[in-house]
Amino acid sequence: MSSDCRDCRAGLDHCHGTVIHHASARAECTEPDCAMPEVVHTFRIDCETVGCTCAVVVSAHRVS
Numbered sequence: 001m002s003s004d005c006r007d008c009r010a011g012l013d014h015c016h017g018t019v020i021h022h023a024s025a026r027a028e029c030t031e032p033d034c035a036m037p038e039v040v041h042t043f044r045i046d047c048e049t050v051g052c053t054c055a056v057v058v059s060a061h062r063v064s
Helices: 006-010 054-063
Strands: 015-021 041-046
Touching: none
Parallel strands: 015 041
Antiparallel strands: none
């Protein structure tokens, strides 16, 4: 059994990082040098999952 992922074995463009979606900023990847588009990432999460509060700031500005 190989330790490479299926996309690695198939030679597909992909990233092993996770895309973090922010409410008030561009999405970012957990891999430091990732230049891949969001669509090639298997894992995606909202920034609140990692303790970011940018969604709260955006919500506060909309209420005003």
